[in-house]
Amino acid sequence: MQALARLYEASHGASTPQEIIAQAVQELFAGRIAVVSSFGAESAVLLHMIAAVDPATPVLFLDTGRHFRATLEYRKTLAERLGLQNVQDILPLGEMLKKEDPFGALSMIDKDRCCFIRKVEPMARAVAPFAAWMTGRKQFQAATRATLAVFEAVGPRMRINPLARWQAADLKAYAEQHDLPVHPLTAEGYRSIGCMPCTRPVYEGEDQRAGRWAGSEKTECGIHLSGLTDRLKNLGASDQ
Ligand code: SF4
Numbered sequence: 297m298q299a300l301a302r303l304y305e306a307s308h309g310a311s312t313p314q315e316i317i318a319q320a321v322q323e324l325f326a327g328r329i330a331v332v333s334s335f336g337a338e339s340a341v342l343l344h345m346i347a348a349v350d351p352a353t354p355v356l357f358l359d360t361g362r363h364f365r366a367t368l369e370y371r372k373t374l375a376e377r378l379g380l381q382n383v384q385d386i387l388p389l390g391e392m393l394k395k396e397d398p399f400g401a402l403s404m405i406d407k408d409r410c411c412f413i414r415k416v417e418p419m420a421r422a423v424a425p426f427a428a429w430m431t432g433r434k435q436f437q438a439a440t441r442a443t444l445a446v447f448e449a450v451g452p453r454m455r456i457n458p459l460a461r462w463q464a465a466d467l468k469a470y471a472e473q474h475d476l477p478v479h480p481l482t483a484e485g486y487r488s489i490g491c492m493p494c495t496r497p498v499y500e501g502e503d504q505r506a507g508r509w510a511g512s513e514k515t516e517c518g519i520h521l522s523g524l525t526d527r528l529k530n531l532g533a534s535d536q
Contacts, residue, residue, distance in 0.1 A: 297449035302387045304447040304454075310464035313458040314345050316344055316446060320428065320456055321349050328427035329456075330354040330447070332419070332519070335371040336489040340378075340476040341428040341467050342432040342459055347378040356422045356429070359385040360414035361393075364404065366480045374464075403493045407509060411517040419519040420527035428454040434467075435460055437488070438505045439514055451525050464504075474511065490517065 304324075309318055321329055331346055333339045333355055346353050357371060377385045391412045392413045396402060402410040423429050434457075435444045448455040459467070471478075481489055485497030496507040509515065518524065 297344050297452055297454065298527065299348075301447040301454060304339060305445050308446060313342075314348070315349060316456065316458040317345050317430065318349050320430065320458075321346070321353055325426075325454065329429060330356050330423065330426045331430040332356045332358070332423070334358070334490065335367055335479075337372060337479050337482050337487055338434075339468055340374055340430055340478075341470050343374060343380065344470075344474055344476055346430070347380055349466070351379045353383045354426075355380055355383045355491060356386050356419075357383060358415050358418055360491050361400070362387065362493055364489065364492045364495075366438065367489060370477070370479050377477055381402070384422070386418045388418050390418065393490070403491070407494065407512060407514050408518070411514075416518045416523050416527055420524055420531055422522075422534040423453070424528060424531055426453070428456060430456045430458060431520070432459055433457045434462055436463055436504070438503045438515065442473040453528075455520075480513055482527065 308319075311319075331342065331353060333343055335357060343355065344415060345357075355375075371383070375378075397410065402413070433441060433444055435441050444457055444460045446457050446460045448457070470476075479486070485499075486495065486507060487498045488508055488525055489495055492507055494509050496510050498504060498507045505515065
């Protein structure tokens with residue numbers, strides 16, 4: 297799969313995000329692809345492009361139980377506005393929550409474990425049936441994403457980041473052109489929006505993701521890292 301990812305990357309160097317999505321959804325992974333969305337500050341652009349190609353594409357939303365109420369309302373508004381037909385709420389396992397986070401305070405004690413229970417484990421279960429999934433990650437979002445590829449191999453599966461090479465100005469222009477609904481918290485300075493206990497607004501000059509897990513060394517929840525691959529293997533889903 298690594299070789300295939302490199303081949304796709306090389307052959308799609310001049311493709312637009314819309315062309316990449318259309319080819320992935322209608323040809324390369326037809327019927328075997330989903331999109332993962334946080335319904336955050338910039339999610340509308342990718343979801344709008346996907347709805348234009350196939351509004352029945354499965355949209356996986358990790359409902360961690362710790363989202364801002366505004367995010368849950370925006371999820372509903374955006375899905376209705378774009379005509380998304382298959383938004384799936386992906387929940388943590390009740391048993392794990394009961395055993396390891398009975399009071400909902402794990403994020404204050406062990407953020408990595410909290411993210412594993414509420415994001416990584418549910419994400420692995422959600423993507424296991426698919427051959428590929430798309431994300432809205434971009435290179436400009438943070439120094440740690442500066443070399444993000446459009447096509448990434450994740451074990452025997454493909455992760456596709458159609459917007460990887462787009463800049464903030466491209467997203468803004470697209471959103472304005474299509475009059476896309478804005479996440480309510482962006483007006484309060486939130487530029488990357490995750491769970492409420494681990495997200496703060498971003499200040500002038502900071503990275504877009506500086507408000508995520510601020511004050512800790514954590515920069516990613518883990519759903520895009522190797523822990524997901526390990527979990528897929530543990531689920532026995534590595535060869536599907
Ligand atoms: Fe828990 Fe925070 Fe991770 Fe959400 S972002 S799963 S609250 S540690």
